[in-house]
Amino acid sequence: MKNFVYNIPTKIFFGKGQIKKIGPEILKYGKKVLLVYGKGSIKSNGIYDKAIEILKEHGIEYFELGGVDPNPRTETVYKGAEICKKNRIDLILAMGGGSTIDCAKAVSLQSKYDGDFWKDFYIDGKKDLIKEVTPVASILTLAATGSEMNGSTVISNTAVNMKVGFNHPKLKPVFSVENPEYTYSVSKYQTCAGAIDIMSHLFEQYFSIENDGFLQNRMIEGLLKTIIHYAPIAIENPKDYEARANIMWTSSLALNELVTYGKISTDWATHQIEHQLSAVYDITHGIGLGILTPAWMKYVLSEENIHRFVDYGKNIWNLSGSDKEIAEKSIEKTKEFFTSLGCPSSLSEIDIDDSHFEEMAANAVFKGSVGSMKKLTKEDIVAIYKLAL
Ligand code: NZQ
Numbered sequence: 001m002k003n004f005v006y007n008i009p010t011k012i013f014f015g016k017g018q019i020k021k022i023g024p025e026i027l028k029y030g031k032k033v034l035l036v037y038g039k040g041s042i043k044s045n046g047i048y049d050k051a052i053e054i055l056k057e058h059g060i061e062y063f064e065l066g067g068v069d070p071n072p073r074t075e076t077v078y079k080g081a082e083i084c085k086k087n088r089i090d091l092i093l094a095m096g097g098g099s100t101i102d103c104a105k106a107v108s109l110q111s112k113y114d115g116d117f118w119k120d121f122y123i124d125g126k127k128d129l130i131k132e133v134t135p136v137a138s139i140l141t142l143a144a145t146g147s148e149m150n151g152s153t154v155i156s157n158t159a160v161n162m163k164v165g166f167n168h169p170k171l172k173p174v175f176s177v178e179n180p181e182y183t184y185s186v187s188k189y190q191t192c193a194g195a196i197d198i199m200s201h202l203f204e205q206y207f208s209i210e211n212d213g214f215l216q217n218r219m220i221e222g223l224l225k226t227i228i229h230y231a232p233i234a235i236e237n238p239k240d241y242e243a244r245a246n247i248m249w250t251s252s253l254a255l256n257e258l259v260t261y262g263k264i265s266t267d268w269a270t271h272q273i274e275h276q277l278s279a280v281y282d283i284t285h286g287i288g289l290g291i292l293t294p295a296w297m298k299y300v301l302s303e304e305n306i307h308r309f310v311d312y313g314k315n316i317w318n319l320s321g322s323d324k325e326i327a328e329k330s331i332e333k334t335k336e337f338f339t340s341l342g343c344p345s346s347l348s349e350i351d352i353d354d355s356h357f358e359e360m361a362a363n364a365v366f367k368g369s370v371g372s373m374k375k376l377t378k379e380d381i382v383a384i385y386k387l388a389l
């Protein structure tokens with residue numbers, strides 16, 4: 001096992017009624033918060049009103065950055081940073097899904113920085129320039145990205161048709177509230193997308209070329225099985241507390257680094273390939289992953305990495321047969337499961353044709369080739385998009 005430093009500092013308040021903890025927790029950082037939220041779901045399901053009531057009770061002054069888009073944009077980040085600078089904000093509280101939390105993290109970076117966050121951090125990756133950030137916290141309302149417990153943020157820049165991720169330990173939320181009841185109002189479509197996103201995070205860490213990570217891979221299998229068991233239940237009955245709770249906690253554990261610590265390598269190619277799809281077509285991240293993942297699996301499967309697919313097929317789908325049969329059947333099973341949740345099975349089904357494949361593939365490899373199961377070049381990525389058509 002590779003050396004690692006365990007660093008998961010986010011305090012999690014999990015379960016019913018835990019929102020009341022935001023009052024005393026925020027006061028540890030100061031009395032002025034910026035609330036960041038999306039297009040209105042928190043207003044219709046009552047979370048906004050509850051949060052405001054608690055802030056008022058604790059004498060906390062609040063400012064607002066609403067209207068964050070799914071696939072959050074650079075313009076919203078600049079707007080939020082201005083509010084922070086002008087009002088000396090002490091903590092940024094994101095209330096929503098991954099887009100809202102990611103936007104809050106980018107605002108946090110820009111709020112303490114005089115240069116341009118997009119160019120210096122997301123494009124050029126100059127992490128050393130980050131001296132200070134505004135602390136971020138979250139009230140999670142959609143189980144999917146793991147942003148509630150990690151240092152990652154993904155932002156879209158529509159001027160250049162690019163969606164780019166950035167990661168820094170200072171961006172890990174200081175605390176997150178996870179009440180599974182808050183996800184009762186998530187649509188079937190977003191529940192399906194969230195489940196696939198969680199599974200994809202697990203695949204990205206499970207499928208790596210080295211034959212190491214025994215412990216990590218067993219943990220990942222447990223998390224995958226949890227989603228495979230509970231996602232259909234949550235889609236069938238959105239108010240099933242156990243289903244929503246299991247999915248929510250899995251979303252955090254899948255991408256808070258826990259299952260990666262000590263592994264020699266991870267893959268992450270499918271995410272790079274998908275991000276460019278949502279940059280150009282503004283589609284839902286998890287849906288893009290659901291369409292691309294089986295195509296990626298088919299494309300990368302080789303003699304060199306078949307052992308990972310055999311593990312996956314046997315331990316997740318209980319398959320038997322020759323290695324080749326297990327590997328191929330495991331890919332079919334994955335696709336069948338995604339479509340059973342309601343995910344479209346091809347790009348053409350969501351009206352995407354091949355007109356941007358070259359541009360998207362070039363953007364996916366702008367920092368160099370991606371993936372570890374197979375190192376993918378621009379040409380490989382065009383081939384994967386074609387397989388998913
Ligand atoms: O905008 P509102 O009104 O809040 O509606 C949202 C949005 O339309 C809605 N929603 C959220 N909670 C709800 C709800 N509707 C009803 N009831 C609730 N309780 O759901 C829609 C999607 O929200 P969004 O935040 O976009 O979804 P998600 O959490 O899937 O986040 C996706 C974004 O995160 C990035 C993706 O690329 C994408 O931009 N990712 C972030 C990662 C990270 N930070 O670690 C990793 C991921 O791989 C991913 O790339």
Ligand code: ZN
Nearest residue numbers: 145197200201
């Ligand atoms: Zn993802």
